[in-house]
Amino acid sequence: MTSSRPRLFSTEAVVLRHSDLGEADRLLWLLTPQRGILRATARGARKPGSKLGGHLDLLCHVRLSMREGRELHSVSQADTVDAFRGVRTDIGRLSRGLYMAEIAQRVSVEDAPAPAVFRLLVNSLGWLAATESPDTLVRWFALRLLTITGFKPELGACAECGDTLEPDDHVFSAERGGLLCPACRSQGADLLHPASLGTIKVLRHLARSDYPEVASLKIGGEERRQIERILRAHTNAVIDRGVRSAAFLDEIRDWPDVGPVPGGLRSES
Amino acid sequence: MNSNFTPSAAAPVARLIEAFNRLPGVGPKSAQRLTYYMIRMPREEAEALAEAVISVKDRIVLCSRCLNITEEPVCHVCTNERRDRTRICVVEEPLDVFAIERTRAYDGLYHVLHGAISPVNGIGAEQLKIRELLDRLRDESVKELILATNPNLEGEATSMYLQRLIAPLGIKMTRLARGLSSGADLEYADEMTLVNALEGRSEVMIDGETPAG
Ligand SMILES: [Zn+2]
Ligand SMILES: [Zn+2]
Numbered sequence: 001m002t003s004s005r006p007r008l009f010s011t012e013a014v015v016l017r018h019s020d021l022g023e024a025d026r027l028l029w030l031l032t033p034q035r036g037i038l039r040a041t042a043r044g045a046r047k048p049g050s051k052l053g054g055h056l057d058l059l060c061h062v063r064l065s066m067r068e069g070r071e072l073h074s075v076s077q078a079d080t081v082d083a084f085r086g087v088r089t090d091i092g093r094l095s096r097g098l099y100m101a102e103i104a105q106r107v108s109v110e111d112a113p114a115p116a117v118f119r120l121l122v123n124s125l126g127w128l129a130a131t132e133s134p135d136t137l138v139r140w141f142a143l144r145l146l147t148i149t150g151f152k153p154e155l156g157a158c159a160e161c162g163d164t165l166e167p168d169d170h171v172f173s174a175e176r177g178g179l180l181c182p183a184c185r186s187q188g189a190d191l192l193h194p195a196s197l198g199t200i201k202v203l204r205h206l207a208r209s210d211y212p213e214v215a216s217l218k219i220g221g222e223e224r225r226q227i228e229r230i231l232r233a234h235t236n237a238v239i240d241r242g243v244r245s246a247a248f249l250d251e252i253r254d255w256p257d258v259g260p261v262p263g264g265l266r267s268e269s
Numbered sequence: 270m271n272s273n274f275t276p277s278a279a280a281p282v283a284r285l286i287e288a289f290n291r292l293p294g295v296g297p298k299s300a301q302r303l304t305y306y307m308i309r310m311p312r313e314e315a316e317a318l319a320e321a322v323i324s325v326k327d328r329i330v331l332c333s334r335c336l337n338i339t340e341e342p343v344c345h346v347c348t349n350e351r352r353d354r355t356r357i358c359v360v361e362e363p364l365d366v367f368a369i370e371r372t373r374a375y376d377g378l379y380h381v382l383h384g385a386i387s388p389v390n391g392i393g394a395e396q397l398k399i400r401e402l403l404d405r406l407r408d409e410s411v412k413e414l415i416l417a418t419n420p421n422l423e424g425e426a427t428s429m430y431l432q433r434l435i436a437p438l439g440i441k442m443t444r445l446a447r448g449l450s451s452g453a454d455l456e457y458a459d460e461m462t463l464v465n466a467l468e469g470r471s472e473v474m475i476d477g478e479t480p481a482g
Contacts, residue, residue: 017389022294054459058389058422083460088422091429098388245388255433 007068011035012081014121015060016105020046028056028075030064031104031121036114040066040073055080059087059097061122082122086129093128095252096138098245100124103142106239107149116148127211135224135253140206140214142231147207151238153230154178155204160187169196174233193233199226282308334405336381336398338363346370346379353377355412359402359431361385361419369417377415380405385423386430394430402431406438413441420447420465 016037017029026045030038045053055062055078065077087097104121108114124141131137146152157164159178170179175190179200185192195203202223206214219227236242282304289300307315331337332344335357339345346352346366356377360366366379382397405411416431418424432442448466458466 019390020293022296051457054462057461060459080460085461085464088425088461091426091433094422094426094429095388102389244391247391247393248386248388251393252430 008065008076009068010063010065011038012118013038013062013064014101014118014125015056015058015062016101018056018058024050026053026056027072029105031101031108031114031118033115033118034113036112036117037105037108037110038066038073039071039110040064040069040075042075042078045075052078057083057088059084059101059125061125082126084125084129087125092252092255093134095245095249096134097125097128099243099249100128100138100141100145102243102245103235103239104145106243107145107151117145120144120148124211127215131215133215133217135228136206136214136217136219137211138249139227139231140209140211142235143203143206146234146238151177151234152207153203153234155200155207158184160184165200167197169194170200171195172230172233174230174237177234177237191233193229194226195230196223196226199223199230203227203230331381335379336383336401337366337379351376355410356415357402357405357409357411357413358415358417360417361424361427365417377413382418382427385418385427387423388426394434397427399431399434403434406435406440411440413443416442416444420445 011032011034013030013032015028016031019027021027021041024044024046026042028040028042030040032038042052042056044050045056047053052075056075060083061081063079063081064075066073066075084097087093100121104117108117120141124137127137128134143153153159153172154177157179158181159173159176160180161184163181163183165179165181170181171185171192172179172195173188173190173192176184176188179195180192198220199222202217202219205217206227232246285304285307286297286300289295289303290297292300295303307318310318328340329338330340330342332339332347333342334347335344337344337346341348353376357380358369358375358377359380359382360369361382361384363381366381369375369379380398380402382399382402384392384397386392386394386397406414414431414435416428418427428444435442446465446469448462448469
């Protein structure tokens with residue numbers, strides 16, 4: 001038993017995941033800059049008219065006042081910093097935002113500072129709301145996220161022997177964590193992904209640039225397919241049992257846009 | 270396994286606590302409280318409760334048309350000749366049908382999806398009753414589809430998904446107006462709610478009547 005009053009703290013956060021709790025409460029997985037992933041309850045958040053509810057939807061960037069708990073904290077106040085409206089009103093952008101949020105969640109740990117991951121996600125959701133090239137953004141995001149969390153794929157030299165790679169076509173092994181030289185290529189039974197010289201150049205460019213510099217980068221069809229396969233394989237090698245929201249992203253990706261449906265329940269007559 | 274309850278509790282007690290604990294929204298504390306309440310319950314009451322649980326399992330089925338829960342093969346809304354068969358209101362859960370029915374403001378039919386798309390939790394369109402909805406749209410003479418999923422990201426994702434899927438069929442689609450809830454303070458409203466409320470604003474009529482759509 002402790003006699004001290006529960007500690008209050010305030011933090012910025014992005015809501016990464018939530019589930020229902022009790023009659024009208026919500027359980028939240030939050031990404032915060034100072035303490036990484038935090039789990040918190042929001043009382044009454046599912047009731048219409050709740051002061052908290054509307055702010056605590058998925059992918060919302062919020063400022064929170066929280067009461068410290070042992071494992072579960074509880075949200076006492078919430079204010080929206082950015083709801084990324086452009087992301088949540090377009091199913092294509094939404095599917096990519098959820099994918100980015102899921103991989104951010106799954107490479108982060110509870111209660112450990114993650115300012116770089118937090119900033120990366122907030123900036124990327126902001127860009128996602130308006131960018132003309134959402135797929136380039138997702139690829140850049142995955143590469144940057146894995147780099148800052150210690151899972152950087154080796155793109156400079158051979159991942160196996162460290163030899164310099166000749167400017168030529170090579171292969172990528174997710175199992176060995178990067179590109180392989182011709183000599184190491186045949187050593188092992190792992191799945192090898194083709195990486196043409198063009199693909200390697202684009203990957204290196206994505207890895208060393210900030211998103212605005214690569215936003216208008218034109219990437220050829222074959223390079224796009226190779227990069228997609230390489231980054232997916234690398235991400236899935238890092239994230240146990242794969243990224244759940246990838247299926248939705250893939251399903252949505254090639255649908256034509258039909259525009260919004262008028263709001264309001266109105267009778268015709 | 271949850272070990273929060275007293276390990277010394279008699280086996281039937283522990284079993285009931287565990288059964289309650291598995292229910293949505295019931296934590297270990299509430300499970301204990303419910304169990305000890307039932308120990309003190311008169312036998313007839315306990316029997317009535319057990320019987321009610323069993324009859325829900327034995328008698329309740331999904332309506333073969335709208336997939337709402339019902340005791341008949343086809344529910345009373347779907348069989349009611351006076352309901353407007355040209356409209357289907359799509360909701361996430363059976364409870365949403367009850368909520369809309371309580372208003373008595375809607376006389377069309379329903380379709381219950383039994384969930385919303387939730388990619389992060391691995392719930393995709395194929396786990397919802399969407400195929401059944403498409404079958405109805407092909408067979409029935411539906412002219413308007415009202416998308417009444419929850420006004421949150423997953424509900425919106427589900428609505429947008431249905432819009433894209435159904436648009437080629439040329440059926441008119443509408444959505445519930447989203448905005449401020451009655452009794453809420455404007456200052457506490459979040460950005461999305463305010464934007465939606467602004468977009469869905471209606472003309473103020475001098476005589477207090479609401480304008481026709
Ligand atoms: Zn090598
Ligand atoms: Zn029915």
